[in-house]
Amino acid sequence: MPRLGFGVYQNYTTHESVLEAFRAGYRHIDTAQAYRNEAHVGSAVRESGLERNDVFITTKCISKTHGYDKTLRAVDVSLERLAVEYVDLFLIHDPFKGTELRLQTYRALLDAQRAGKIRSVGVSNFGIKHLEEIRAAGLQTPSVNQIELHPFCQQKPIVAYCREHGIIVQAYSPLIRGKMDHPLFMELANKHEREPAQILLRWSLQHGFMPLPKSATPARIQSNARLYDFSLNEEDMRRLDALDQGKAGAVTWNPVDVE
Numbered sequence: 156m157p158r159l160g161f162g163v164y165q166n167y168t169t170h171e172s173v174l175e176a177f178r179a180g181y182r183h184i185d186t187a188q189a190y191r192n193e194a195h196v197g198s199a200v201r202e203s204g205l206e207r208n209d210v211f212i213t214t215k216c217i218s219k220t221h222g223y224d225k226t227l228r229a230v231d232v233s234l235e236r237l238a239v240e241y242v243d244l245f246l247i248h249d250p251f252k253g254t255e256l257r258l259q260t261y262r263a264l265l266d267a268q269r270a271g272k273i274r275s276v277g278v279s280n281f282g283i284k285h286l287e288e289i290r291a292a293g294l295q296t297p298s299v300n301q302i303e304l305h306p307f308c309q310q311k312p313i314v315a316y317c318r319e320h321g322i323i324v325q326a327y328s329p330l331i332r333g334k335m336d337h338p339l340f341m342e343l344a345n346k347h348e349r350e351p352a353q354i355l356l357r358w359s360l361q362h363g364f365m366p367l368p369k370s371a372t373p374a375r376i377q378s379n380a381r382l383y384d385f386s387l388n389e390e391d392m393r394r395l396d397a398l399d400q401g402k403a404g405a406v407t408w409n410p411v412d413v414e
């Protein structure tokens with residue numbers, strides 16, 4: 156899985172943006188049924204001329220489609236919309252609707268994986284309680300947990316759990332939905348002669364997360380991918396780490412605590 160992904164939530168020019176992302180070097184696209192743009196992701200993959208094997212596609216099903224049969228149908232719907240034979244990673248988008256439906260949904264994704272429609276099965280917005288349910292049911296560990304992660308919202312207990320159990324942590328909203336006006340981001344951007352967005356993405360990569368920045372702006376799509384010619388030192392990382400506000404720092408729904 157390429158460590159940097161390209162998020163397409165609320166991107167109203169997804170086809171063009173994904174093509175720009177491919178030109179910038181991204182090979183990992185993060186979509187979802189709820190974003191209503193799987194078809195645009197699929198059309199961009201085809202127009203790009205890239206081999207299917209060279210592109211990593213993630214999609215997700217929301218709680219409306221939870222339950223065994225509904226989830227199997229949801230997988231087929233995503234494959235049709237994307238017009239691909241498999242998705243690389245399929246996530247349960249959120250943990251709403253309770254234990255029974257979560258486990259049914261997860262079992263359906265494992266069966267879709269056995270059928271070759273999904274390469275890896277993961278979850279999103281799962282707290283420790285939800286991850287423990289999967290373990291207690293004796294089911295395969297999810298490959299990925301995709302959660303909100305940036306310096307203001309570090310979700311340390313969930314990250315520690317994921318590390319302990321070999322679950323890859325993907326960081327959504329890594330640019331704090333564009334709210335990057337904190338003086339420390341500006342100071343570090345000036346120091347490294349980079350943009351605040353690049354500072355946040357380096358922070359995420361250096362913590363071992365897989366960030367999924369979104370942009371519909373071609374110049375930002377390009378600059379958000381230029382991350383490998385500088386690094387933050389220990390002091391930079393420590394100061395960014397100190398901004399953690401726990402759950403109060405979240406800027407999205409972040410439903411990791413639902414029953």
Ligand SMILES: NC(=O)c1ccc[n+]([C@@H]2O[C@H](COP(=O)([O-])OP(=O)(O)OC[C@H]3O[C@@H](n4cnc5c(N)ncnc54)[C@H](OP(=O)(O)O)[C@@H]3O)[C@@H](O)[C@H]2O)c1
Pocket residue numbers: 161162163164165185186248279280301302326327328329330331332333334350352353367368369370371372375376378379407
């Ligand atoms: N699993 C989940 O529940 C969940 C929830 C939220 C997000 N996600 C995933 O994570 C992805 C990213 O999260 P997000 O979309 O919430 O927010 P984000 O990536 O943190 O921030 C996107 C915002 O930052 C702006 N931006 C991008 N690059 C910038 C730059 N270099 N300088 C200044 N502003 C910049 C964008 O504006 P422009 O587009 O105008 O450039 C947009 O307003 C989503 O697209 C989605 O794939 C998943």
